Amino acid sequence: MNPAEELKQKLPSAVVSIGIQVNKPMAVIKKEELLNAAQKVKEMGFDHLSVITGIDYMDHFEVVYNFFSYAKKQNLALKVITDHEDPEVDSLTSLWKGADWLERETYDLVGIKFIGHPNLVRILLPDGWIGHPLRKDYDMDTEQFVTIGEGGEDIVSTDGSNLLRRK
Amino acid sequence: MDPVTIDTTKIKSIKRKPVTALEKLEDTGLISTVLAAREREGLILLSTIDQVFNWARLSSLWPVTSGLACCAIEMMGVAMAHHDIARFGMEIFRASPRQADLMFVAGTVTKRMAPRVKQLYEMMPDPKWVIAVGSCASTGGPYHESYSVLKGVDLIIPVDVYIPGCPPRPEAWLYAIIQLREKIKNEGYGAKWGLNK
Ligand code: SF4
Numbered sequence: 489m490n491p492a493e494e495l496k497q498k499l500p501s502a503v504v505s506i507g508i509q510v511n512k513p514m515a516v517i518k519k520e521e522l523l524n525a526a527q528k529v530k531e532m533g534f535d536h537l538s539v540i541t542g543i544d545y546m547d548h549f550e551v552v553y554n555f556f557s558y559a560k561k562q563n564l565a566l567k568v569i570t571d572h573e574d575p576e577v578d579s580l581t582s583l584w585k586g587a588d589w590l591e592r593e594t595y596d597l598v599g600i601k602f603i604g605h606p607n608l609v610r611i612l613l614p615d616g617w618i619g620h621p622l623r624k625d626y627d628m629d630t631e632q633f634v635t636i637g638e639g640g641e642d643i644v645s646t647d648g649s650n651l652l653r654r655k
Numbered sequence: 656m657d658p659v660t661i662d663t664t665k666i667k668s669i670k671r672k673p674v675t676a677l678e679k680l681e682d683t684g685l686i687s688t689v690l691a692a693r694e695r696e697g698l699i700l701l702s703t704i705d706q707v708f709n710w711a712r713l714s715s716l717w718p719v720t721s722g723l724a725c726c727a728i729e730m731m732g733v734a735m736a737h738h739d740i741a742r743f744g745m746e747i748f749r750a751s752p753r754q755a756d757l758m759f760v761a762g763t764v765t766k767r768m769a770p771r772v773k774q775l776y777e778m779m780p781d782p783k784w785v786i787a788v789g790s791c792a793s794t795g796g797p798y799h800e801s802y803s804v805l806k807g808v809d810l811i812i813p814v815d816v817y818i819p820g821c822p823p824r825p826e827a828w829l830y831a832i833i834q835l836r837e838k839i840k841n842e843g844y845g846a847k848w849g850l851n852k
Contacts, residue, residue, distance in 0.1 A: 621802045
């Protein structure tokens with residue numbers, strides 16, 4: 489029995505469907521049940537949360553969590569589907585400390601909000617960047633530039649006049 | 656004021672006999688640049704000493720220690736024993752831009768790094784040169800269509816030599832260094848400072 493099936497057996501109410509994706513067992517979880525399911529996943533021995541991804545499907549977002557168990561050498565992927573208007577899921581920082589930066593990255597690039605995250609600010613792009621670049625509706629036509637302010641902080645602007653040599 | 660006396664017997668072909676000291680000097684052909692206006696007090700002359708300066712500069716180009724992405728790995732390769740840029744007197748990668756006169760922009764210039772690269776360049780004392788290494792630093796390269804990468808470092812700082820490649824082989828670096836030395840050899844500082852007519 490693979491871990492996704494095991495999870496479905498333990499929490500039948502939380503799991504929407506299971507399957508295999510890229511040779512990894514995968515389970516789609518109800519959004520409200522994410523924390524419960526994650527708790528179970530941790531109890532099953534998945535001690536490493538290796539990556540969190542957000543995918544824009546135009547009408548909805550998908551948040552993918554990839555887990556690994558060092559003891560069992562097993563992979564497991566969890567998926568949560570959120571709506572496109574206001575994508576919000578629960579933060580897993582209370583269970584895996586490593587979720588902190590991964591969730592910040594997903595927030596930065598895809599714009600998924602993680603409820604309960606201790607410090608949900610951008611991690612790669614500077615504060616003030618307009619839009620989330622890995623969304624399909626990100627505006628690629630307005631170029632944004634970064635300059636350094638008086639106190640060393642990053643300032644985002646769209647004209648770049650004090651950075652570029654010529655326009 | 657007569658700054659230099661010259662041996663007029665050495666001057667062979669004179670169309671109009673030089674009268675003033677300045678005319679005599681210009682006539683020798685030894686002077687590449689005469690700077691000061693005639694009506695000013697005294698004269699500032701730049702002669703073939705330019706060549707000496709240029710020779711000194713091109714023989715000890717000190718690059719600033721800065722690498723931005725994968726191309727910087729190749730920079731380490733070019734500095735190591737096999738390709739050995741110590742042959743050009745440039746093995747000393749300076750950790751401070753104040754002591755460097757060459758910048759390899761080795762790698763992807765991201766939007767966030769761009770003002771820092773510019774600051775680094777501005778901190779370097781004149782005269783200074785820039786080599787843009789790889790497709791990224793030249794044009795944005797594989798990230799040309801990206802939201803986060805500057806489309807060529809020449810948008811923010813002047814570049815002397817571009818090296819294509821992703822990453823360029825160390826041989827290409829050596830070729831670029833030779834090209835830059837050639838360029839420095841032919842530089843005239845009087846002209847660069849704009850004092851010369
Ligand atoms: S040109 Fe290629 S090797 Fe160089 S920094 Fe860009 S991607 Fe990396």
